[in-house]
Amino acid sequence: MPKRHGLSATTLKRLEHASGSLASASVAAMEERLPWFGRLPADQRASVLLITQTGAAGFVAWLRDSKEALKLTADAFRGAPTELSRWISLRQAVGLVRLAIEVFEEQLPAFAATEAEHAALIEGILRYGREIAFAAANSYAAAAEARGAWDARLEALVVDGIVRGDAEESVLSRAAALGWDPATPATVLVGNPGSDDPPTVVFEVRSRAARVGRAVLLSVQGSRLVIVVAGPTEGTLKDQEILAKLSVAFGDGPVVAGPTVDTLAEAHRSAVEALSGLRAVVGWPSAPRPVRSGELLPERALAGDPDAERLLIDEIARPLEAAGGTLLQTVETYLEGGGVLETCARTLVVHPNTVRYRLRRVADLTGRHPADARDALILRIALTVARLAKARGLW
Structure with missing residues (x-):
């Protein structure tokens, strides 16, 4: 055999x-x-x-x-x-x-x-x-x-849930399954994807995130890329650079970052503001990349975003009115006079140094200095929105 x-x-x-x-x-x-x-x-x-x-x-x-x-x-x-x-x-x-x-x-x-x-x-x-x-x-x-394919689908569901504001329990449980710490701060970045090939986009974002040492959740939603970044993005210079480094992974066009929120459960607010900013950023051609949604409040308000109108009133108009009529009158006169200090002083019959002092007080209260061109626009739009809200009985 x-x-x-x-x-x-x-x-x-x-x-x-x-x-x-x-x-x-x-x-x-x-x-x-x-x-x-x-x-x-x-x-x-x-x-x-x-x-x-x-x-x-x-x-x-x-x-x-x-x-x-x-x-x-x-x-x-x-x-x-x-x-x-x-x-x-x-x-x-x-x-x-x-x-x-x-x-x-x-x-x-x-x-x-x-x-x-x-x-x-x-x-x-x-x-x-x-x-x-x-x-x-x-x-x-x-x-x-x-597992990788399943994780990608689960990650897309998490990001979609954040954007749509789904029940936070389901979003948090899915994010936890992906290894995300629900208690960590989160910031939403939106813009155009860098490629028509989703795997290429994912690889580029993951590579950039690994270089800066941050966890991310991402999803390509048609013609836009949504990234949720873990950890603080404000405060230290290193934290502030995180978003700029991740923005390289986006394609041409503006990139907008929503506010940094304390936990993933609040990330929907960051996403809403970021997407509102992305729709309105066309109104500011020279906007930095990335630009914070809070810096786009005038454009967002003009585009009909009620949240932007509310923020302009709460962050600028209310503090100025609460500080007394003198500051509000000074900033309105200064803006109406084309930002000329001496003209404002003559109109108010005060010394120019008094105007300077009051403008610094405005900057301390609102974070916006009337002498800065961009801040002057934000102040002007905020005061206009406040007057319109009062006329409609909304304030």
């Missing part, structure tokens, strides 16, 4: 009958030599035993017909993506394969009828072990790809 791999039919028959005991001996060695394996629940150890038995039976079949090696080794790890990869890392799986091969090498000589068959068995188990290791790596790679 012809031999396969230099083995007689008698030796192959012995191996076939002993495949179960070889698998059991391998699992026993795993429990003895690998402390982490012994801590696995019984059902998980039983799964490893089943896969090992399949591998042992596959070895005998492989010895009979090596042309079927790829199919047989794939069968041995058919359950790995759905079972092993959930609770055993690839490094640990390779360790199990190595240990099983060592056990096989120790026990195979007992089944060889001759020295030549002994050598053939050793060579066979080494080659088969290599095939098993490759099959395990392929299984884990496929599982990782599947």
